[in-house]
Amino acid sequence: MVLEKSRNPSLKGKILWVLGILIVTFVLTLVVLSILFENTRNTGLIEYSLEDTVHINSWISILEFDDNGQAWIGTKEDGISIFNGETWQTYSTKNSEILCDEIREIAFDNLGNAWIGTAAGVSVYDGETWSSYTTENSGISGNYILDIKFDNLGNVWIGTTEGLSVYYKDSWISYTTENSEISGNFIGDLEFDDLGNVWIDTSSPGGHGISVFDGETWLTLTKDNSGLPHGDVRGIEIDNLGHIWIQTAWQLYVFDGETWESHGFKYPFAYPQEVDDHDTIVFLEIDSSGRVMVLTYGVLRIYDGNIWTIYNSENSGVNNSDYFAVDPKGRIWFYAVHTISVLPVDAAGLPQTISPGKEFLSRYISSGWSNLSTPLIILALLSAWVAIYLENFYILFASAAAAFSLLVFPPFEFGRGFIVFTLPGGLLGSLIGGKIKKRKAIDDNLPIAIGFIIGALLGFGVLYLFALVSYAG
Secondary structure (H helix, E strand, O other), X not given: OOOOOOOOOOHHHHHHHHHHHHHXXXXXXXXXXXXXXXXXXOOOOEEEEHHHHOOOOOXXXXXXXXXXXXXXXXXXXXXXXXXXXXXXXXXXXXXXXXXXXXXXXXXXXXXXXXXXXXXXXEEEEOOOOEEEEOOOOOOOOOOOEEEEEEOOOOOEEEEEOOEEEEEEOOEXXXXXXXXXXXXXXXXXXXXXXXXXXXXXXXXXXXXXXXXXXXXXXXXXXOOOOOOOOOOOOOEEEEOOOOOXXXXXXXXXXXXXXXXXXXXXXXXXXXXXXXXXXXXXXXXXXXXXXXXXXXXXXXXXXXXXXXXXXXXXXXXXXXXXXXXXXXXXXXXXXXXXXXXXXXEOEOOOOOEOEXXXXXXXXXXXXXXXXXXXXXXXXXXXXXXXXXXXXXXXXXXXXXXXXXXXXHHHOOOOOOHHHHHHHHHHHHHHHHHHHHHHHHHOOOOOHHHHHHHHHHHHHHHHHHHHHHHXXXXXX
């Protein structure tokens, strides 16, 4: 009599099969989760590298837009590049008459001429020819340019490290601490209010505060004579209501002409007692609609006059850039080092965001080796293994899975949610695998694989639905 060969694999064979299934499914899961993560980050962000496009390796120092929507990108060592959306044109001392390759400021007059502040003076480009102003050929107070603005009469106001200069009717007037009541010679920022007064940041170095000039008299605002808490001013902006926004390191101050109001960025917008990088204000801008836009490291905050809305890497394409500019279409151009990231906006002019459910998942699917994929795979494998080989698998699986989940996820807001939803997913998968084995005369390995996959899918799917419902609410 010939005995039939047993179809039951040995214990070693079972272990090898389970390990094989684990490895293959784990790799596939990594691929799927990586693709899903990329989809969660699909906010329409467009990135440009000056190193790749125009072979510029130096840092971006300034970005401005002309009336045609072209981006003018100044660098610290390689001149200026102009991007019209398709092609690039670079001007430096190697191919033009620009004074210097270190670009500090870019501004456009009402004729469309570009006034480019450099570390060696001001170069003006009309689209065909170059002209320049330095301390050697003009009355400008200094060659290291920090800011350029135009008043409502078209006069050019230029801030330098050695004073303030005004180009008025083909002549120059300069203001320094030696010939005026301006509070300092280091002119970091200039802004004009609705009355024509110029607000001048003279704070660095030395913390001299703000000087206000109406064309005849000077007023200096310091922590001793105003609501300004200290002289470390890093930027000035004026909104559509005429309110003056003053940027310091960790605080915004708003002056309505009579009173001062503070906006701090230590959550939830209270004056910071302990400040980290995410609370440090690095850039302040007010867009054409009057919204206040504040950039801290990795976080963009937009104020509509009532509330602050936060955009970061979890809910949008905002990245860890140092500065940004808003183009005529409302798109936000972040720039740092030699990389530019263009973030599109929705119909309301706000950054495009990912869905609430995807935002929830993107917190944990930061890469293929995510905290979420590993427990789902292990729990599903345990459920399939125990359901097939042990009779009392409910108790054993529940205790093992709960212990594993608590080990992987330290106590935090969503820790219990993972345990609650991955356990039922794994159990349902194991039940289905066990039923298949009983009803079908098939090898033990197939139910293991089926229960394994179904458990992972169910656990992940229920968790995702929970994310959608909870965050949408």
